[in-house]
Amino acid sequence: xxxxxxxxxxxxxxxxxxxxxxxxxxxxxxxxxxxxxxxxxxxxxxxxxxxxxxxxxxxxxxxxxxxxxxxxxxxxxxxxxxxxxxxxxxxxxxxxxxxxxxxxxxxxxxxxxxxxxxxxxxxxxxxxxxxxxxxxxxxxxxxxxxxxxxxxxxxxxxxxxxxxxxxxxxxxxxxxxxxxxxxxxxxxxxxxxxxxxxxxxxxxxxxxxxxxxxxxxxxxxxxxxxxxxxxxxxxxxxxxxxxxxxxxxxxxxxxxxxxxxxxxxxxxxxxxxxxxxxxxxxxxxxxxxxxxxxxxxxxxxxxxxx
Amino acid sequence: xxxxxxxxxxxxxxxxxxxxxxxxxxxxxxxxxxxxxxxxxxxxxxxxxxxxxxxxxxxxxxxxxxxxxxxxxxxxxxxxxxxxxxxxxxxxxxxxxxxxxxxxxxxxxxxxxxxxxxxxxxxxxxxxxxxxxxxxxxxxxxxxxxxxxxxxxxxxxxxxxxxxxxxxxxxxxxxxxxxxxxxxxxxxxxxxxxxxxxxxxxxxxxxxxxxxxxxxxxxxxxxxxxxxxxxxxxxxxxxxxxxxxxxxxxxxxxxxxxxxxxxxxxxxxxxxxxxxxxxxxxxxxxxxxxxxxxxxxxxxxxxxxxxxxxxxxxxxxxxxxxxxxxxxxxxxxxxxxxxxxxx
Numbered sequence: 206x207x208x209x210x211x212x213x214x215x216x217x218x219x220x221x222x223x224x225x226x227x228x229x230x231x232x233x234x235x236x237x238x239x240x241x242x243x244x245x246x247x248x249x250x251x252x253x254x255x256x257x258x259x260x261x262x263x264x265x266x267x268x269x270x271x272x273x274x275x276x277x278x279x280x281x282x283x284x285x286x287x288x289x290x291x292x293x294x295x296x297x298x299x300x301x302x303x304x305x306x307x308x309x310x311x312x313x314x315x316x317x318x319x320x321x322x323x324x325x326x327x328x329x330x331x332x333x334x335x336x337x338x339x340x341x342x343x344x345x346x347x348x349x350x351x352x353x354x355x356x357x358x359x360x361x362x363x364x365x366x367x368x369x370x371x372x373x374x375x376x377x378x379x380x381x382x383x384x385x386x387x388x389x390x391x392x393x394x395x396x397x398x399x400x401x402x403x404x405x406x407x408x409x410x411x412x413x414x415x416x417x418x419x420x421x422x423x424x425x426x427x428x429x430x431x432x433x434x435x436x437x438x439x440x441x442x443x444x445x446x447x448x449x450x451x452x453x454x455x456x457x458x459x460x461x462x463x464x465x466x467x468x469x470x471x472x473x474x475x476x477x478x479x480x481x482x483x484x485x486x487x488x489x490x491x492x493x494x495x496x497x498x499x500x501x502x503x504x505x506x507x508x509x510x511x
Numbered sequence: 512x513x514x515x516x517x518x519x520x521x522x523x524x525x526x527x528x529x530x531x532x533x534x535x536x537x538x539x540x541x542x543x544x545x546x547x548x549x550x551x552x553x554x555x556x557x558x559x560x561x562x563x564x565x566x567x568x569x570x571x572x573x574x575x576x577x578x579x580x581x582x583x584x585x586x587x588x589x590x591x592x593x594x595x596x597x598x599x600x601x602x603x604x605x606x607x608x609x610x611x612x613x614x615x616x617x618x619x620x621x622x623x624x625x626x627x628x629x630x631x632x633x634x635x636x637x638x639x640x641x642x643x644x645x646x647x648x649x650x651x652x653x654x655x656x657x658x659x660x661x662x663x664x665x666x667x668x669x670x671x672x673x674x675x676x677x678x679x680x681x682x683x684x685x686x687x688x689x690x691x692x693x694x695x696x697x698x699x700x701x702x703x704x705x706x707x708x709x710x711x712x713x714x715x716x717x718x719x720x721x722x723x724x725x726x727x728x729x730x731x732x733x734x735x736x737x738x739x740x741x742x743x744x745x746x747x748x749x750x751x752x753x754x755x756x757x758x759x760x761x762x763x764x765x766x767x768x769x770x771x772x773x774x775x776x777x778x779x780x781x782x783x784x785x786x787x788x789x790x791x792x793x794x795x796x797x798x799x800x801x802x803x804x805x806x807x808x809x810x811x812x813x814x815x816x817x818x819x820x821x822x823x824x825x826x827x828x829x830x831x832x833x834x835x836x837x838x839x840x841x842x843x844x845x846x847x848x849x850x851x852x853x854x
Contacts, residue, residue: 446658465659483662486656
């Protein structure tokens with residue numbers, strides 16, 4: 206009898222660690238695959254470059270004071286030159302400076318949206334997938350309602366009720382974004398909750414909470430990481446759309462979408478006011494997508510649901 | 512599960528989603544700050560005028576009752592009055608919808624002309640130069656904001672080369688074709704007027720391409736993956752071993768099964784096209800429903816917002832319903848899967 210208990214106990218302690226230890230193993234193996242994958246290296250470099258530029262924006266830009274409400278009318282609409290790499294805008298502000306500061310807003314938008322929406326989505330997805338039944342039905346039908354509109358349109362409809370600011374845009378996007386993570390985690394949870402290690406954990410009397418967060422969650426982590434990386438690009442894309450339509454960051458803030466929509470009024474003569482911010486935003490989103498794709502190969506995540 | 516049972520369940524489910532969507536948007540629109548009556552009448556309206564409009568719009572009643580009245584109206588095709596145009600929103604939408612429909616149909620055409628063949632060839636000649644092109648196309652396609660594609664397209668094809676017009680659906684001097692469907696391309700063809708058809712075609716090329724970029728990126732990638740997946744299957748190997756010509760194997764045996772994934776993705780792609788239309792119609796001054804919707808949002812015209820959102824939700828749900836049913840019809844395995852998920 207005592208022996209049996211011992212075996213059970215050691216099995217328990219092993220179980221306690223399985224999920225997260227397996228994950229660590231996986232990360233080790235993955236790193237090898239990652240640094241051999243050229244695409245993900247390129248993507249990672251692009252993203253890291255932009256993040257560094259954004260963090261040190263006041264030090265790396267030639268005219269940091271041009272980021273806000275500054276006017277220098279005699280210098281308006283200077284074409285790209287040595288002193289103004291990307292030219293100047295309609296009131297003489299240096300566009301290179303404003304693009305770098307614009308990256309700050311884009312990145313903050315992505316971070317805040319994901320920090321709010323991912324935990325909500327993950328917890329709801331775990332709950333729905335693990336408990337099943339009526340709870341699952343309610344949660345999943347609710348996500349379907351949010352997914353019945355394209356993200357941009359849903360965000361627009363929610364924004365409509367507010368006076369437009371960047372904070373409201375963030376909230377609007379976050380309020381729809383949890384659904385994607387809920388779906389993803391729900392799918393994985395459903396498929397692994399019948400596996401033996403989960404059954405075993407239940408048999409030895411672990412609480413639901415423990416099983417969900419210590420046994421099941423680690424198996425979702427790699428899929429969530431890939432999804433977050435790809436999402437960052439997508440959130441920035443939606444955010445750029447909102448501010449292009451005038452519902453995001455308001456002038457005089459340096460926001461890439463807003464800059465493009467202002468610049469577009471002066472096409473084609475003052476092409477640089479549109480083209481450089483456009484290329485800048487494409488560069489960042491492309492970086493996130495390349496990185497996410499590399500991560501997907503590296504972490505061996507099935508593409509389904511991502 | 513019988514096919515009709517599957518169909519019925521899907522239909523019921525679609526209706527539930529639409530109902531949920533209408534509740535969500537209705538309460539967001541009505542609960543949040545800003546009095547639409549005051550906004551519609553402007554700052555100089557008297558309290559009496561505002562109160563009068565509120566009563567006329569039924570806004571003095573409790574919220575659940577307002578919602579009930581709204582839904583009752585829906586069944587008569589009544590979407591309530593727009594605060595801005597003072598017309599029934601249903602009329603407004605009927606006026607603006609064809610332009611958007613035409614735009615999106617053309618965009619889907621682009622997706623199938625570019626995305627599918629590129630995906631097939633890339634998967635067939637894996638790691639060849641075509642595959643590299645397909646990678647660039649699918650990455651850039653999903654990364655680039657559609658309004659950027661529109662603006663850059665205008666700079667290149669309109670301003671520099673001068674071969675395509677910048678904005679609108681027709682040139683100033685071209686008369687509108689007689690309205691039958693509201694789709695200028697179709698109407699001019701029915702009337703047999705090729706001058707108008709050519710003009711409308713020229714106008715739609717750039718905006719529809721801008722709308723389609725996301726879809727092209729998605730479909731290229733998924734078609735490629737499907738072809739690669741199928742090409743390692745046993746029956747393809749044996750077809751090859753029998754000496755069946757390569758072209759025949761590719762198009763006859765590989766394309767069909769790998770087509771189910773892109774078809775279900777079509778629903779997703781349709782969603783991205785609708786979202787993109789909101790951006791592209793602004794760039795090209797395209798007089799469609801998305802443009803109308805944005806104006807409604809900027810002016811807080813709640814009934815118009817509700818109408819646009821519901822129509823888009825309806826279109827989305829219908830497309831997904833059709834795609835689901837088709838997929839379930841072609842591939843019985845999907846029906847069975849459905850059954851096990853529900854239980």
